[in-house]
Each structure stands twice: as structure tokens, then as C-alpha cells.
Amino acid sequence: MVPTRLTDTQRDAALAELPEWRLRGDGLAIERKLAFADFAEAFGFMARLAIHAEKVDHHPEWRNVYNRVEITLTTHDAGGLSLRDVAMARAIDAML
Numbered sequence: 001m002v003p004t005r006l007t008d009t010q011r012d013a014a015l016a017e018l019p020e021w022r023l024r025g026d027g028l029a030i031e032r033k034l035a036f037a038d039f040a041e042a043f044g045f046m047a048r049l050a051i052h053a054e055k056v057d058h059h060p061e062w063r064n065v066y067n068r069v070e071i072t073l074t075t076h077d078a079g080g081l082s083l084r085d086v087a088m089a090r091a092i093d094a095m096l
């Protein structure tokens with residue numbers, strides 16, 4: 001099933017519940033920057049998130065430099081933000 005893109009009102013309500021996440025400039029994605037103690041901690045987190053992403057069939061865009069992980073969530077199939085991104089952001093927050 002193709003996910004539905006959130007309306008601006010739905011997006012703003014979701015973001016209000018996700019204070020660690022920022023809306024990207026174009027409004028089509030949310031972003032969070034994380035810092036871990038070292039590379040092993042960062043990569044361990046990425047491994048756990050990768051397993052979750054496979055389970056729910058929703059995948060982050062991310063960049064890792066040593067202990068830092070920058071994550072972007074968007075739904076390609078919806079051309080912007082969907083409830084899948086909100087659920088993924090919540091799951092990430094709960095993993096930390």
C-alpha cells in the first residue's frame with residue numbers, strides 16, 4: 001500500500017511531539033543529528049536501526065562520520081513525510 005503524505009497540519013502536530021527532530025528546509029523530510037561515545041557505539045546503533053528498518057520496510061537516509069550519525073527520514077513513495085517517518089522517528093528516539 002502506498003503511504004499517504006501528511007498534510008502541513010498533520011506534519012506540524014507530529015513534529016510538536018518530536019522535539020529532537022527538525023523539519024528540513026523543503027518541508028519534505030525530518031532530520032536528527034546524533035553523537036555517540038565512539039564509532040563502535042554509533043555503528044551498533046546503526047545495526048539495530050537497520051534491523052528495525054528491514055522489519056518495518058522503511059529505511060533511513062543517513063551519514064556516519066566516526067561517532068556521529070545524521071539521519072534524514074522521508075517517504076519516497078509518498079514524495080514527502082508520512083506516518084511511517086513519524087513512527088520511525090519515535091522508534092529511533094526509543095532506541096537511544
Ligand SMILES: C[C@H](O)[C@H](O)[C@H]1CNC2=NC(N)=NC(=O)C2=N1
Pocket residue numbers: 057058059060074075076077078
Ligand atoms: C518496495 C518497498 O516496500 C519500498 O521501496 C519501501 C522501502 N523502504 C522505504 N523507505 C523509505 N524511507 N521510503 C520509502 O518510500 C520506502 N519504500
